[in-house]
Amino acid sequence: MIAAIHLSGDLQVWIGALLTLMVFSFLWRDNPFYKFAEHVFVGVSAAYWMVMGFWTTLWPALVLKLFPAAGRWSSPEAPVGAWDPVALIPAALGLLMLARLWPRLAWLGKWPTAFALGTTAGYSLVRYLRSDFLYQIEATIGTGLAPTSAGRWLWQESLAQLLVLAGTVSGLIYFVNTREQRGAYGRVARWGLLVLMITFGASFGSAVMGRVALLVGRFQELLGPWLGIL
Amino acid sequence: MRGLGDFGLIVSLSAGQPGLKEWILYAGDVLDVPLAGGCTGVGAPQFFPYYPLQILGLMSALKGAAEYEAALARGHPEFTAANQAATRGMGPQSAAHLVIVAFILLGNAGLVLRRLARRRSP
Numbered sequence: 001m002i003a004a005i006h007l008s009g010d011l012q013v014w015i016g017a018l019l020t021l022m023v024f025s026f027l028w029r030d031n032p033f034y035k036f037a038e039h040v041f042v043g044v045s046a047a048y049w050m051v052m053g054f055w056t057t058l059w060p061a062l063v064l065k066l067f068p069a070a071g072r073w074s075s076p077e078a079p080v081g082a083w084d085p086v087a088l089i090p091a092a093l094g095l096l097m098l099a100r101l102w103p104r105l106a107w108l109g110k111w112p113t114a115f116a117l118g119t120t121a122g123y124s125l126v127r128y129l130r131s132d133f134l135y136q137i138e139a140t141i142g143t144g145l146a147p148t149s150a151g152r153w154l155w156q157e158s159l160a161q162l163l164v165l166a167g168t169v170s171g172l173i174y175f176v177n178t179r180e181q182r183g184a185y186g187r188v189a190r191w192g193l194l195v196l197m198i199t200f201g202a203s204f205g206s207a208v209m210g211r212v213a214l215l216v217g218r219f220q221e222l223l224g225p226w227l228g229i230l
Numbered sequence: 231m232r233g234l235g236d237f238g239l240i241v242s243l244s245a246g247q248p249g250l251k252e253w254i255l256y257a258g259d260v261l262d263v264p265l266a267g268g269c270t271g272v273g274a275p276q277f278f279p280y281y282p283l284q285i286l287g288l289m290s291a292l293k294g295a296a297e298y299e300a301a302l303a304r305g306h307p308e309f310t311a312a313n314q315a316a317t318r319g320m321g322p323q324s325a326a327h328l329v330i331v332a333f334i335l336l337g338n339a340g341l342v343l344r345r346l347a348r349r350r351s352p
Binding site: 124127128130131135136138139142199202203206207208209210211212213215216217219220 | 291319
């Protein structure tokens with residue numbers, strides 16, 4: 001028995017449903033409806049990030065520091081801050097970035113680019129070294145191979161720790177190319193390759209699961225709020 | 231409350247960048263603020279290594295949301311959402327997974343049969 005259809009009267013639901021169908025139409029072949037939805041998506045995304053960039057970065061970090069009184073326009077109740085001349089430096093670097101629009105002055109744009117790359121690299125190096133290297137080593141071997149709790153040996157955690165350690169070491173050995181992978185050394189490297197394959201498989205499976213969840217979400221929107229079947 | 235370090239817990243529900251990764255790098259690990267997160271299935275594998283040392287928990291994709299709903303219903307029934315949207319979504323999700331598994335098996339069976347046929351042919 002097919003449930004009765006109750007079409008939504010909400011314009012927002014209709015726009016979402018029609019754009020979803022336009023994107024799905026690509027399964028048939030490339031067509032003007034798909035192109036329209038694609039262009040709308042790109043345009044809306046660009047506009048959204050531009051507005052977000054202005055209100056979350058440019059406005060508080062630059063405009064309000066150079067023109068504190070402007071804060072009254074966006075937040076009448078908020079206290080007016082002090083003028084911060086240091087903000088002139090990022091303002092100048094930002095203007096230099098725009099010099100790339102004129103070929104004769106484009107070389108000026110290299111300075112803010114170099115500054116941004118250098119500071120980002122230096123700042124991120126410390127963060128990544130701590131979070132993705134030191135803490136990961138600690139997580140791999142930190143609790144030891146035989147963790148206990150209240151004097152009781154936790155055999156499941158021990159097995160998991162052993163697997164993680166063995167997988168990490170064998171995975172690293174697989175990438176050592178200065179020694180021929182033969183004999184026992186080769187078997188460890190092949191085990192490392194197997195661990196890598198399982199990891200990539202799990203990663204791919206998770207990605208597929210995520211995409212299917214998105215599809216399920218779109219169908220729930222189409223069949224629920226739009227058609228009123230669910 | 232003067233900064234991020236004064237927070238008792240940070241929960242990041244995000245997809246893409248900036249997202250949970252940035253909260254781990256620039257908040258949780260630096261300020262020792264407890265951190266938990268929810269993310270898309272595509273992004274989940276990159277966060278698994280951070281559990282349990284750097285994040286308290288991870289709610290990944292629809293499956294994670296359904297698990298969260300089940301845990302909430304068991305531990306705090308008063309906060310249980312009436313529609314159970316994620317749990318309801320797991321039905322079609324599981325059916326889609328079975329279809330994908332069936333296609334993988336069919337594809338591999340076809341490959342094996344083609345190889346066998348090639349060996350038999352002179």
